[in-house]
Amino acid sequence: MFLIPTLTVWLYVFHAVCQGQQASSLWRKPNVTMTRADRVSVAEAALEKAITFLDTSNALFPDPSDSYGMSGAFYSQLAEFDLATSQTKYADTLQQYFALASTTLSQQFQAQNFTGEFIARSINDGLNYGHGAAVAYATYKTGVFLQYAEQAWWAAKAFTLGQNDVNSGTVPSKDFTISPTCGGITTAGATFREKSSTAPDINVLATGSFLVLSALLAEATGEDLYLEAAKESADFISNHLLNAKHVVQDGLSVRANDSCALNQEKDQESYNSALMIEGLTILHSITPNASLFESIQQMVPAAIEYAGWQGNNGIIANGGMPSSKSGDLNLPRTLSTVIARNATTPVLRSYVEAYLGVQFNAVLDLATTSGSNIYAGSWNGPPSSTFSPGNQTNAIQVLISVINLHNETLATSTIPSAPGPSGSSGPTHSLWAFWLLWVYPRAISTKSVQNWADRRRYIGWSAPSGRRGVRDRSITAPYSEPATPTVPVTTSPEKGGSQTSFVGFAAGIHH
Ligand SMILES: *[C@@H]1O[C@H](CO)[C@@H](O)[C@H](O)[C@H]1NC(C)=O
Ligand SMILES: *[C@@H]1O[C@H](CO)[C@@H](O)[C@H](O)[C@H]1NC(C)=O
Ligand SMILES: *[C@@H]1O[C@H](CO)[C@@H](O)[C@H](O)[C@H]1NC(C)=O
Ligand SMILES: *[C@@H]1O[C@H](CO)[C@@H](O)[C@H](O)[C@H]1NC(C)=O
Ligand SMILES: *[C@@H]1O[C@H](CO)[C@@H](O)[C@H](O)[C@H]1NC(C)=O
Ligand SMILES: *[C@@H]1O[C@H](CO)[C@@H](O)[C@H](O)[C@H]1NC(C)=O
Ligand SMILES: *[C@@H]1O[C@H](CO)[C@@H](O)[C@H](O)[C@H]1NC(C)=O
Numbered sequence: 001m002f003l004i005p006t007l008t009v010w011l012y013v014f015h016a017v018c019q020g021q022q023a024s025s026l027w028r029k030p031n032v033t034m035t036r037a038d039r040v041s042v043a044e045a046a047l048e049k050a051i052t053f054l055d056t057s058n059a060l061f062p063d064p065s066d067s068y069g070m071s072g073a074f075y076s077q078l079a080e081f082d083l084a085t086s087q088t089k090y091a092d093t094l095q096q097y098f099a100l101a102s103t104t105l106s107q108q109f110q111a112q113n114f115t116g117e118f119i120a121r122s123i124n125d126g127l128n129y130g131h132g133a134a135v136a137y138a139t140y141k142t143g144v145f146l147q148y149a150e151q152a153w154w155a156a157k158a159f160t161l162g163q164n165d166v167n168s169g170t171v172p173s174k175d176f177t178i179s180p181t182c183g184g185i186t187t188a189g190a191t192f193r194e195k196s197s198t199a200p201d202i203n204v205l206a207t208g209s210f211l212v213l214s215a216l217l218a219e220a221t222g223e224d225l226y227l228e229a230a231k232e233s234a235d236f237i238s239n240h241l242l243n244a245k246h247v248v249q250d251g252l253s254v255r256a257n258d259s260c261a262l263n264q265e266k267d268q269e270s271y272n273s274a275l276m277i278e279g280l281t282i283l284h285s286i287t288p289n290a291s292l293f294e295s296i297q298q299m300v301p302a303a304i305e306y307a308g309w310q311g312n313n314g315i316i317a318n319g320g321m322p323s324s325k326s327g328d329l330n331l332p333r334t335l336s337t338v339i340a341r342n343a344t345t346p347v348l349r350s351y352v353e354a355y356l357g358v359q360f361n362a363v364l365d366l367a368t369t370s371g372s373n374i375y376a377g378s379w380n381g382p383p384s385s386t387f388s389p390g391n392q393t394n395a396i397q398v399l400i401s402v403i404n405l406h407n408e409t410l411a412t413s414t415i416p417s418a419p420g421p422s423g424s425s426g427p428t429h430s431l432w433a434f435w436l437l438w439v440y441p442r443a444i445s446t447k448s449v450q451n452w453a454d455r456r457r458y459i460g461w462s463a464p465s466g467r468r469g470v471r472d473r474s475i476t477a478p479y480s481e482p483a484t485p486t487v488p489v490t491t492s493p494e495k496g497g498s499q500t501s502f503v504g505f506a507a508g509i510h511h
Contacts, residue, residue: 021301021347023354027314029361030354032402040085042364043399047081049373050074050392058104059097061389065109069125070389071101072114073329075132077396080333083139084403091140098133098148114148115155121194123156127209130156134216146220153217156210157229159192161254169256176200182240182252182260189236190254200258203251204241207233208275215282230283237276238295246302248272269318270310273303274330281334281343296343303331304355314358315366315379326377327367329397332359336401353405360402363395 023030034042053061054071061067061074075097078090105111115126130152137145158173165171166180166188175197179187191206193199211233218226240260241249250272251263277299284292309318309328316332317325335352338344344352359379366381368374375395376384384391 020305021351023351024312024314026312027354027358029365030314030357032353032357032360032406036403036406039360039399039403043081043396043403045373046375046392046396046399047078049387050389050396053387053389053392054097057100058108059100060104064104067389068101068105068109068111068116069122069128070393071097072125072128072130072132073393074389074396075101075129076135077393077400079132079136079139080400081403083135084400088140091136091142094132094136094140095142095144098129098136098145101129102148102151113151113155115152115195117195121196121199122205123159123191123194124203124205124209126152126155127206127213130213131209131216134213134220137220138216149213149217149220153210153213153226156191156206156213159195159206160210160229160233161188161190162232163188173197174200177256179254179256179258179260182254185239187236187240187254187260189232189234190240191233193251200253200255201251201263202236202254203263204237204248204272204275205251207237207251208248208272208279211237211279212275212282215279215286219282219286227286230279234276234279234283241272242276242299245306246273246298247306247308248276248299268306268308270303270306270316270328271318271330273299273306274328274334277303278330278334278337281338281341284343285341293343296338297345297348300335300338300344300348300352304351311380313362313380314355315362316359317378317380324377325380326391327359327363327379327394327398329394332356332397332401336405340404356398356401356405359398363398367395 032039055062058064060071064071075094078094078097082088082090102114105114105116109116111117111126113126114129115123130149133145133148133152136142137149159171161171161178163186166178166186169177169180171178173195174192181187187202189207190202191210193201193203193206211230214226214230214233217223218230237248240252243249247268249262249268253261253263277296280292280296280299284296310316316327318328319325335356339349339352362379363375367376367379367383369383369385372383372385374383374385374387375392376382377388377391377394379395379398
């Protein structure tokens with residue numbers, strides 16, 4: 001009796017797999033031909049160059065009031081480099097950096113737990129330190145890193161709406177009334193962009209960074225506190241900011257009189273989708289299941305294909321003005337996470353590798369002068385000889401992302417020929433069908449215990465439905481009421497809000 005829904009969901013994934021997901025012939029240089037040893041060297045040289053720009057008295061890049069979030073992002077990269085190369089080269093260095101930065105930020109900038117109001121105000125700047133500390137803890141298993149990660153988490157938690165805040169309509173940190181719902185669905189799980197008591201914006205940089213840190217802490221500690229927070233953030237983004245094309249939008253206002261208006265100022269940027277995918281991918285490592293897997297399979301190609309942040313050549317170029325288009329740290333980091341954590345079908349994996357190959361070759365060929373180890377913000381070039389923390393960390397992320405992409409035996413990456421158009425059948429299709437119907441379910445069932453009742457629930461959720469269609473809101477559109485959802489919507493009266501479960505995990509569904 002479970003065969004039909006099972007087939008439905010797998011065929012749905014199969015269908016997605018067979019559409020596109022092939023490196024475009026217009027992409028610039030998708031093959032990585034540099035040996036792994038050389039890739040390690042080039043990443044290390046870029047890290048070492050950046051280290052020379054840290055202020056030795058506080059381990060921060062110059063002008064912390066503007067750049068301190070970049071220093072946190074850079075700490076992540078030092079740990080990620082060690083993780084990718086199985087070393088502890090930066091273990092001691094990072095302990096010193098965190099201690100110095102923590103002291104300086106709290107004593108000179110009143111930024112407790114890495115999160116400031118008078119220094120650059122964005123909550124995600126502090127969360128960058130949380131990410132760095134969580135990755136350092138995963139890499140080195142040194143307890144002090146876990147403490148730093150938890151500090152950054154608590155700081156952002158104070159600016160994240162819980163269901164109790166939503167019910168009361170107020171939070172201590174803000175001086176306005178909060179919309180308890182948008183489109184009839186709770187706003188719990190939203191993280192404010194900044195600390196200022198009058199700033200009403202929720203954005204994905206903050207909410208998605210909190211999702212990722214919560215998921216990393218859930219993985220590191222096994223504590224429900226973090227897992228529940230991660231689920232709530234993912235539900236918020238899914239319910240309010242994921243459009244019908246599976247692309248994540250920037251943010252919205254939760255001030256009651258703003259009617260949940262979407263952020264109209266920003267272009268769509270690749271980091272929004274990236275943070276959501278990264279969070280779901282870590283959750284999938286913790287609790288592998290088909291609905292999370294399917295969401296990742298939809299959002300990754302949507303991000304790779306999205307014309308809003310890249311040209312036909314495939315090089316990431318965020319931002320409105322052609323002169324100021326720039327690469328991105330989050331999308332490469334996310335895509336390498338998706339690969340490292342096996343959260344893809346084989347076809348999607350090759351597609352992602354080719355896309356990362358494009359970014360890597362662009363960064364090396366177009367954004368730097370050989371030997372300078374300084375990288376420009378635009379990955380379409382030209383190179384810049386001026387060091388900028390943001391430009392450098394964006395590029396470093398790409399360099400780290402490809403370290404373990406292919407082995408030396410595969411120095412020339414293989415871009416598989418795409419399966420034929422849907423409808424054509426043959427050995428390739430049979431292989432994918434075999435993988436999807438047989439291999440993947442077994443692969444995930446070895447990692448988690450799932451019962452059939454659970455499977456039925458998320459299969460019901462993840463089947464294609466009308467709800468996705470009605471979420472096609474443009475970034476400039478006012479918030480519109482979703483049409484009656486056809487996916488399970490559960491009301492949990494004791495929590496006082498109507499909730500749509502994202503991956504079958506919002507509170508109501510388990511009651
Ligand atoms: C800082 O983090 C600690 C947990 O390590 C927490 O108890 C405390 O409330 C946090 N303070 C602020 C201001 O975020
Ligand atoms: C909501 O109120 C704030 C001040 O209380 C005001 O600045 C803002 O413009 C109002 N929003 C709308 C949509 O009227
Ligand atoms: C899917 O994974 C999420 C996130 O870890 C988890 O909360 C949820 O219970 C899982 N769903 C099922 C049906 O196992
Ligand atoms: C990913 O899959 C490969 C092959 O199936 C396996 O060897 C590897 O351990 C997996 N990695 C993770 C992180 O699950
Ligand atoms: C970052 O790179 C961009 C474009 O490549 C360049 O215009 C800008 O000047 C760089 N930033 C700094 C601070 O050098
Ligand atoms: C590459 O191959 C070496 C030796 O066979 C192995 O130790 C290493 O784990 C491989 N790396 C990746 C990313 O597959
Ligand atoms: C990339 O490598 C594959 C496999 O060796 C080859 O078939 C393909 O032509 C290469 N693509 C480019 C653009 O060089």
